[in-house]
Amino acid sequence: MNETPSSNTISTRLERIALMAQQQRAPLTTLAHHIDLQWLREAHRRTRKDGATGIDGQSAEQYAVDLEENLRSLLDRAKSGTYRAPPVRRVYIPKGNGEMRPLGIPTFEDKVLQRAVAMVLEAVYEQEFLDCSYGFRPGRSAHQALDAVHGEATKMHGGWVVEIDIRKYFDTLDHEQLRAMLRHRVRDGVILRLIGKWLHAGVMEDGVLSARESGTPQGGVISPILANIFLHEVLDVWFAQEVKPRLRGRASLVRYADDAVMLFQFEEDARRVMTALPKRFGRYGLALHPDKTRLLPFRRPVVARAKGATDGRDKPRTFDFLGFTIHWGKSRASGRAVVKMRTAADRFRRALRSISNWCRANRHAPLEMQQEVLGQKLRGHYGYYNRSGNRRKVWDFLYRVVCAWWHWLRKRSQRGLPSTAMRRLLRRYPLPKPGPARIA
Numbered sequence: 001m002n003e004t005p006s007s008n009t010i011s012t013r014l015e016r017i018a019l020m021a022q023q024q025r026a027p028l029t030t031l032a033h034h035i036d037l038q039w040l041r042e043a044h045r046r047t048r049k050d051g052a053t054g055i056d057g058q059s060a061e062q063y064a065v066d067l068e069e070n071l072r073s074l075l076d077r078a079k080s081g082t083y084r085a086p087p088v089r090r091v092y093i094p095k096g097n098g099e100m101r102p103l104g105i106p107t108f109e110d111k112v113l114q115r116a117v118a119m120v121l122e123a124v125y126e127q128e129f130l131d132c133s134y135g136f137r138p139g140r141s142a143h144q145a146l147d148a149v150h151g152e153a154t155k156m157h158g159g160w161v162v163e164i165d166i167r168k169y170f171d172t173l174d175h176e177q178l179r180a181m182l183r184h185r186v187r188d189g190v191i192l193r194l195i196g197k198w199l200h201a202g203v204m205e206d207g208v209l210s211a212r213e214s215g216t217p218q219g220g221v222i223s224p225i226l227a228n229i230f231l232h233e234v235l236d237v238w239f240a241q242e243v244k245p246r247l248r249g250r251a252s253l254v255r256y257a258d259d260a261v262m263l264f265q266f267e268e269d270a271r272r273v274m275t276a277l278p279k280r281f282g283r284y285g286l287a288l289h290p291d292k293t294r295l296l297p298f299r300r301p302v303v304a305r306a307k308g309a310t311d312g313r314d315k316p317r318t319f320d321f322l323g324f325t326i327h328w329g330k331s332r333a334s335g336r337a338v339v340k341m342r343t344a345a346d347r348f349r350r351a352l353r354s355i356s357n358w359c360r361a362n363r364h365a366p367l368e369m370q371q372e373v374l375g376q377k378l379r380g381h382y383g384y385y386n387r388s389g390n391r392r393k394v395w396d397f398l399y400r401v402v403c404a405w406w407h408w409l410r411k412r413s414q415r416g417l418p419s420t421a422m423r424r425l426l427r428r429y430p431l432p433k434p435g436p437a438r439i440a
Contacts, residue, residue: 010042010119017123027183028124032079032190035116040071043116047108047221054107055089055204063108070109078113081193086110087202087209088217102171104203104217114221117194121225124185129228130236135257136224142322143438145256146341146387149321152252152263153339158299158328159250160270161319162262164235165292166281169258170223171215173230174285175199178216181233198222214285227257234284235260243273254321261321263298270295301328301337323347329389340389348397351381356404363408371429374405378432388437395434402431 013034021028044067049060063070077083088104095101106114122138129137134145153159178199182192199216202209216223239253239262249265251273264270274295278288296317318327329340355377362370378401386394409425410417417425 006038007042014123018127021124021127027185027187029187031120031188034120037071037075040075040116044112047111047115052105054105055087056107058108060108074109074113085197085201087204090203090205103219105219111221117191118222118225125229129232130240132236132253133255136228142256145254146322148254149261150339156250156263156265160264160267161298162270162274162295163293163319164260165289166258167287167289170218172286173215175214177284178230181229238280256322259322320344341387342390343385343393352400355401359405359408363412367429375432382434386434386437388439391437
């Protein structure tokens with residue numbers, strides 16, 4: 001998205017909101033006046049134009065035909081209270097465990113207005129959010145969250161880890177609790193009224209409209225900031241202000257949206273917090289997955305041996321976070337045990353299956369097109385997974401993609417495709433190789 005002169009003006013106004021939020025600890029009552037026509041133009045610029053359409057079927061291109069009039073109408077309805085949040089269109093995408101994840105797709109106009117309100121909330125709550133939170137925040141990324149886990153585990157020589165898995169978080173987020181949290185910092189009637197309409201907007205699935213009593217749809221533009229506000233209160237503030245001061249040793253929380261891990265220096269601290277977690281989340285209408293929320297030892301192997309553990313109880317385990325398996329390995333340079341990361345097995349299989357399915361569906365397409373798309377997919381994989389210590393898995397992924405491509409190209413005809421012919425094809429249509437690894 002290319003910035004415009006008005007983008008700089010909006011950035012200045014966002015900075016003023018952020019400064020006001022820093023200086024004024026009382027709830028903010030005058031925020032909606034910032035949302036004017038210029039603000040909506042910027043919200044429109046920041047809204048993805050290639051996303052799926054909502055229940056009205058209107059695309060970004062169709063909305064832009066009469067953009068100025070559409071934005072004026074949207075602004076009038078939002079400010080006067082006559083805006084009606086349309087139901088979201090429900091679709092399902094596969095999860096790595098074979099289940100299906102529901103997504104709610106708003107109309108394009110709804111996305112623009114949600115973006116406008118999200119911009120205001122982001123300016124306010126970036127002054128509130130803690131450093132342990134990394135998901136859906138400006139200037140923060142999944143790689144920074146992974147770096148934080150790596151750094152803390154290294155400092156603690158592993159310690160003990162609590163993996164947190166919230167069961168159907170986006171579907172069970174309690175509306176009344178969320179409204180109460182919002183009112184601690186935001187009491188602008190227009191803003192709160194719009195959020196209330198989005199929370200209660202129905203869901204359209206196969207032509208059937210159903211009401212929603214809890215949750216905020218994944219796929220909604222406003223959902224990430226609302227989900228962050230909720231877990232900021234439920235988990236982040238609680239851990240920083242109530243849990244850590246009562247612990248005997250070092251402890252750390254790293255959260256990316258609803259994925260979170262806690263690291264503890266001492267086992268007794270980890271067990272106390274593990275016991276308290278279900279009660280804490282239950283107070284806010286959330287439930288932890290009983291099998292995926294777990295406590296495990298992650299102490300450096302040499303430490304475990306030094307303590308004389310022979311029954312395997314203290315053997316360091318592995319845990320997954322944001323698509324990586326975090327484990328202990330050996331440094332090639334020093335030979336010492338170090339914290340490493342490799343592509344999680346389920347993510348590896350899922351990515352490979354997706355590419356293989358694409359090769360199958362497009363095996364008769366021109367080779368130039370296949371090369372281009374496969375190159376894009378590989379570069380995207382490298383961009384995320386090509387971290388220090390994970391080079392072998394990244395190169396293995398390239399090898400398996402080549403094998404999948406060869407497998408489906410052989411199906412193009414009964415004559416098949418000999419290995420020598422495939423090698424010639426790869427010289428003519430080479431696939432990109434991994435570049436230098438990202439250093440943690």
